[in-house]
Amino acid sequence: METQRLRIAMQKSGRLSQDSQALFKSCGLKINLREQRLIAHVENMPIDILRVRDDDIPGLVMEGVVDLGIIGENVLEEAQLIRASQGLPAEVKTLKQLDFGGCRLSLAVPDDVAYTGPQSLAGKRIATSYPGLLKRFFDEKGLNFKSVMLGGSVEVAPRAGLADAICDLVSTGATLEANGLKEVEVIYRSKAVLVQAPNPLNEAKQKLIDKLLPRIQGMQQARE
Ligand code: PRT
């Protein structure tokens, strides 16, 4: 049976957690967060908050297991590319781009390597956690490369002899610098987004969303 409470997925712990929580709070949600719980009940509205790994959020929303989710566009779009290639549902409704979680997905090479454009990396090994977005970039340029999939520690791959270049998220650039790498190409710019499951929700849930959205809008405008 479909739950009557609106279900929203957020990252349990990581770079989007605090801002997501602050967003809910500023919308008037009173959340009883007990550290280890998967589900947190909102006390003053029919809403449950699911706290999961960020990578799980796109699938949960696309499958309609949750009604809303807050996720980085980088993770969302990567999941869409991979899921579509596997014939899985990959649609979401994007309700709002949010004003946090900003970063870019960039190509970086060792400091001493000459780079004159994407063709410099043709046929090379590139380490990344974002094979879909990376492949799309090289496909658009008509270039080949070898994808080295790494779930973490991408920035050490060149030094470890695992790859010639990396494609990883960057915000300040300090991590690249600390690893002797230079950013040579931005392939995707990302922020956090609020997304909704593709199928229509029941009237009560949709009304609740329609009530929450202007609050988010208003809060972001006040912060600009
Ligand atoms: O455990 P879980 O799977 O939920 O978390 P996670 O470790 O996969 O993700 P997390 O919390 O690191 O990031 C969540 C989201 O925050 C990302 O998907 C992005 O949308 C966004 N975001 C914003 C970032 C960064 N900025 C960022 N700088 N995500 C990661 N980084 C990492 C980057 O991978 C690199 O290791 O920070 C390092 C670079 O930072 P600078 O400042 O040194 O350039």
Ligand code: ZN
């Ligand atoms: Zn993750």
